[in-house]
Amino acid sequence: DAKTTQPTSMDCAEGRAANLPCNHSTISGNEYVYWYRQIHSQGPQYIIHGLKNNETNEMASLIITEDRKSSTLILPHATLRDTAVYYCIVRFNNNDMRFGAGTRLTVKP
């Protein structure tokens, strides 16, 4: 599976959009981009995933560039409860999922 690169940490003001970037320049055509988050020591929570097209659900939007070498997770109106470590993962089919270090997002009042 392709590797991903994420910033170590980011801050966001409460109520503003949080845009979390991820680089995956070695992604191959059949690999999906997944986003998870982990709040404190809870189990990782699935957020969203996509292959080529932009995706949106009740939690977030996923924007994948046309060349698929990078993506952005958007939390449209961040709240304090969105403070967490966010993981971007590239995964082939139903293989196991390998987590990197992620981005620690802090939402500030």
Add this chain to the structure above:
Amino acid sequence: DSGVTQTPKHLITATGQRVTLRCSPRSGDLSVYWYQQSLDQGLQFLIQYYNGEERAKGNILERFSAQQFPDLHSELNLSSLELGDSALYFCASSVFDRGNSPLHFGNGTRLTVT
């Protein structure tokens, strides 16, 4: 609530002992995954089962073993425990149908080895 149930939530044991962690996947999910998360390391993939068969192995120590039973629940066995095995152990499950299905994680078992 992800629908994945892990028991026990907390476990304290001594070095050299053996423990068993249990995972019940979401209803309908055929694949189970085990992960370890210690303080100084991120989420490390250990092993994956699909419908009772081992499918993929990660950085799982020889002292650790797992299985998935006919009712699809899974157990992770940790033996000859060392202080460094203290960690959070997460189980996840997925449907594993065609295409790509997300993993859904339980809330983990916190193991403390003293």
